Amino acid sequence: MYKFTPPFQNPSGSPIRELFKYLSEPGMISFAGGYPASDLFDVEGLQTATERAYKTPVRCLQYAPTDGIPELKQQLIALMAQRGVECANDELVVTTGSQQGLDLLLRVLVNAGDVVLTEQPAYPATLQALKLQQAWIVTVPVDAHGLDVDRLSNLLSSGAVTAPKLLYTVPTFANPTGATLSEERRIALLKLAVKYEFLIIEDDPYGDLRFAGEKVPSILSLASQVDGARDWVVHFASLSKIVAPGLRIGWTVAPKEIARRCVIAKQTVDLCSTPWTQATAAEYLADGALQRHLPRITAMYKRKSDALCNELRAQFDERLEFHEPEGGMFVWARIDGVDASTLLTRAIENKVIFVPGKAFFADKVDSCTLRLSFAAPGVDDIQEGAKRLKRAYDELRAVLAPSVQ
C-alpha cells in the first residue's frame, strides 16, 4: 500500500458534506446545506441562454482560453462596473466556481509556514484550503458588524502577528455568520492592508442577495478611496448563488501580476473552466436575465429568512441568540449551555439538521453555536424545522438537567 505523508497523512472530508447522508432520509428538513434554492433556478432563462450559446457549437465544445472565453469576460467586466468596480481584461480570471479562485490564489501566494489571517468563524473549505497549503492560520474574531478590525489593528501594531501574507474575509452576508462589515471598517481594513502590506481576500458570493437594509460597497470598490489599496485587494465572485452552481462559474479580480500567475497555475490545474457553461453564462448575462431574475430570489429569501427568524423567536424566546440577516442565506445562532453537536444528534432523531458551529472555527471553538441556512427549504418546512429544533432542544435539556425542568 502507498504510504501517505503530510499534508495528506490524515485528511478528513468536509464536515458539512458529512451531513449530506441525512438528506436522503424521508421527511428530513435541512438547514445544513450551503446550497441555493433549487426551485428558484431560472430553468427557462438558462435553457434559452444555452440554446443561443450552442448556435456557435465549437465555442462550447473546444478548449477555451485559460482565463475565460472573451464573451463571458466582457459580461463579467460589465457586471463589476455595475457593482462600482472598474477592471481591466487582464485583471479578471474566470474560474471553476470561486472555490477554485481561492485554491489558485493560495497556490500562487502561500508557502508552508506562511502566516495568513482569517475571520473567525469562517467558511470551512477556506480553512481546509489553507491547511492544504500548510499555512499558519491566525484568526480574527467577527461580531455583528463583521470582522473586528480594531482587534486586527492591535494584533498588527503590537507585533503579536507579523508579516501576514493575506487576510481572508466574506464581508457581506458572511458564511457562517450572515454579518456584513460596515463601510467604516472596510476603509479601516484597507488602510491596514496598505500599511502592513497584506492582501485582503474579499470573497463575495452573496453580495447581490440583499433583501433588507442599505447596500454597502464591496471592499474592492472602496479601494479607490484609499491610496495604493487597489494593489492589496483580491476579489472573488460567483454565479453559484445568484444563477446556478451547476454552471461552475466564478471569477477573480486581482492585481495584474497576481491574475497572471493564477492563470499560469490554472493551465496546470484544469486548462480551462467548462467553455459550454461559460458561453451559456455569457448569453444569460448579455440578455439582462440576471437583473430580471435577482428580485425573484431576494424576495423569496426574505420570506424564508423572516419565517425562520420569526419561528425561532416564537419557539426559543431568549434561549437562542441570533441577528436577523439583511441578505445572504444564513442565520448564525447561539444556544447557551448546549453543545450544538449533541443537539444535532437529537435533531436528527427529530428529522431536522443544521451545521454545528465548531466546523467554522480554526481554534477557540464556541461549541454552543450553529449555522442555519434558510435558502433551500420551503417556508412551511422552515417553520416546521424550527419547531423540531425546539423539540430536540427540549429533549436534550430534559436529559442534561432533569431536575431543572
Place this chain on the structure above:
Amino acid sequence: MYKFTPPFQNPSGSPIRELFKYLSEPGMISFAGGYPASDLFDVEGLQTATERAYKTPVRCLQYAPTDGIPELKQQLIALMAQRGVECANDELVVTTGSQQGLDLLLRVLVNAGDVVLTEQPAYPATLQALKLQQAWIVTVPVDAHGLDVDRLSNLLSSGAVTAPKLLYTVPTFANPTGATLSEERRIALLKLAVKYEFLIIEDDPYGDLRFAGEKVPSILSLASQVDGARDWVVHFASLSKIVAPGLRIGWTVAPKEIARRCVIAKQTVDLCSTPWTQATAAEYLADGALQRHLPRITAMYKRKSDALCNELRAQFDERLEFHEPEGGMFVWARIDGVDASTLLTRAIENKVIFVPGKAFFADKVDSCTLRLSFAAPGVDDIQEGAKRLKRAYDELRAVLAPSVQ
C-alpha cells in the same frame, strides 16, 4: 507590490499556449495545438444529449457530489469494463478534464523534494504540475516502443534512483512521441512498480484513437496479470479527445484510499466538476453515441496522419526522421543539424507552426526534435503545411551553411 516566493517566483506560461497567438494570423497552418479536430465534433449528438440531460434541470444546475454524478460514474464504469477494467464506484473519480486528475493526485501524493519519474520527452503540463509541487524529477528515455523499461530497471536496481513515489507515462500514442508501449514492457513495468513500490500513473487520453496496428491493453487492465500490481496503478482517462474538450470531463481510476483522498482535495479545489456537462456526457454515453462516433474520428485521423507522413517523406526524404503513428494525434520528428526553435521562426514567416521539441524535455534537451499534430488541420492544409515546413527548412539551411548549398 506583493512579493512572490517559490515555487511561484518566476513562473512562465505553457510553451505551447505561447504559440496560440499565431493562430489568428490569416492563412496560418497549425501543427502546434493538442486540440482535437473541431469539425469532427458530434454537434447533433451532443445537442440531443444535453436536451435529454436538461429534462432533469436541477441535476444540471445544482451542486453535484464531488466524485461525480452517479449517472455518469455508472457510464464510465461500464466504459472501463469495455476496456477490460473492472472498477468499483469508490475507485473512480470524475474530474475537470484528466488534467485535474493529475493535479489532484500530485497534491495528494507529492511533497517538495519527493523523487518522481517521468518518461522523456513528456507532456509539458505534467512537468509544470510536478514543478508546482516542487518534486525532484528524474527522466527515463522513450524509444519507438515507448518507455525504456530496461533503462528504468537499471536505474532502480543500481540505486541510481531510490524511493521514487511515482512514474508518469502516456503509454498509448504518447504526447509528444506518438509511441505505444509494448505489452511486454507494460508487464515488466508493473513488476518493477510492485518490487520498488512506486505508483504507475497511466495517462490514457488517446487510447481509443487507434487507426492502425493491433490494440495493446492498458497498463491498468494488465495489472490483474501481475500479483499485487493493481495497488500500484492510477489511470487517467478523458472525453476531451474522443467526444469534446468543452465538456471538461476526465476521470481517475485509483486504489480506494488514493481515490478517497483525491475527492477530499477536490472538495477544496472546485467542489465538483460541472454537473450540466456531466449529465450531458452521461446521456451521450448511455445512448451509445460514443461507439457510433469513434469510427468517424479514427477514419479521419488516419487520413490526416497518412497525408502528413506521406507529404513529409515526399518533401524531406531522409532529412526528417519520424515513426508513422498507429493512432492518437501526433507525429514526433527529428531534423538533424537544425535547431527546431530556429526553424520555427522561419516556419512562422512561411505561415506554418509546430511545437519545438525542447518544450517536452525536463533535462538533456534534444533541440532537433519537433511535435507535429495532424488532428486539427484539414487534409489539404496538412499537405500545404508540410510543403511550407520544407520551404522554411530550405531557407534556414541556406542561411546556416550557404557554401554547402
